[in-house]
Amino acid sequence: MTCIRIRPTTGEDRSSILEILHRTGMFTAEEIEVARELIDAWLNNPAQKDYILYTAEREGQVVGYVCYGPTPATEGTFDLYWIAVDPQFQGSGIGKQLLFFIEEAIRKARGRLIVIETSSQEKYSPTRTFYERNGYTLEARIKDFYREGDDRLIYVKRTLSLP
Numbered sequence: 001m002t003c004i005r006i007r008p009t010t011g012e013d014r015s016s017i018l019e020i021l022h023r024t025g026m027f028t029a030e031e032i033e034v035a036r037e038l039i040d041a042w043l044n045n046p047a048q049k050d051y052i053l054y055t056a057e058r059e060g061q062v063v064g065y066v067c068y069g070p071t072p073a074t075e076g077t078f079d080l081y082w083i084a085v086d087p088q089f090q091g092s093g094i095g096k097q098l099l100f101f102i103e104e105a106i107r108k109a110r111g112r113l114i115v116i117e118t119s120s121q122e123k124y125s126p127t128r129t130f131y132e133r134n135g136y137t138l139e140a141r142i143k144d145f146y147r148e149g150d151d152r153l154i155y156v157k158r159t160l161s162l163p
Contacts, residue, residue, distance in 0.1 A: 004094055006101050009053035009065060011043050016062035017055070020086045026123060035082055038067050051081065054101065056094050063089045066098040068106070068114075076112035076159075078102075099134055103157070112159050115139075120151035131155045 009017070017039060021032045042053045049070065056064040064085035071077040080102065085094045106114060116131060118124055120141070132138075136155040145152035 004056045004058045004063060004097060006054050006056050006098065009039065009042060009055045013055045013062050013065065014039055014043065017065045017084070020062070020064065020084050023087050024084055025087075026084075026127075035067070038081060042067070052102075052105075054098065056085070056098055058089070058094075062086075064094045064098055066102055068102050070109075070111075071115065074113075076110060078106045078109075078111045078114050080114060080116045095130060096134065103159075107159050114157045114159070116155040118153050118155065119146055120153055128153065128155075 014036075018032065018036060021027050021035055027035070038051045039053060041048055042051050050072065051067055051069045053065060053067045055062055056066075065082070066080070067082040068078055068080045071079050080099075083095060083098055085092075085098075103114065114136075116136060118127055118131070128138075132155075134157075136157045138153060139156045140154040142152040142154075144150065
């Protein structure tokens with residue numbers, strides 16, 4: 001597993017994170033724009049509590065990030081909005097470290113449920129496998145949600161099952 005430091009995201013991380021999202025080849029321009037909006041909400045409005053961002057760095061280089069937050073109008077439910085690792089570091093355990101980091105933070109915040117949404121497209125198969133290997137279960141499927149033939153898959157993990 002690659003040795004990384006996980007810390008709150010800063011303004012200096014913004015361009016590196018957006019570049020990572022582009023280089024993964026997984027996200028549309030519209031999706032990256034949504035990620036940018038959430039990054040900017042975190043950076044420009046410290047009073048907001050909806051989005052929490054952490055950056056993974058290795059030897060001073062941004063290698064990944066995660067964005068999560070409490071789900072509005074729920075008690076103890078959190079959404080994992082984004083998790084991305086630089087393609088040259090994928091498979092080295094960074095994603096898992098980021099995931100475990102937020103799971104621990106959610107547990108400390110008395111969270112009881114973590115929800116992740118992803119696509120049914122074939123290119124997301126490694127993403128789905130990653131979630132399943134880390135104890136998330138497919139809870140729901142909404143057919144043709146994103147576009148015709150592209151379902152929304154909703155994975156969950158109850159904090160009682162967190163290590």
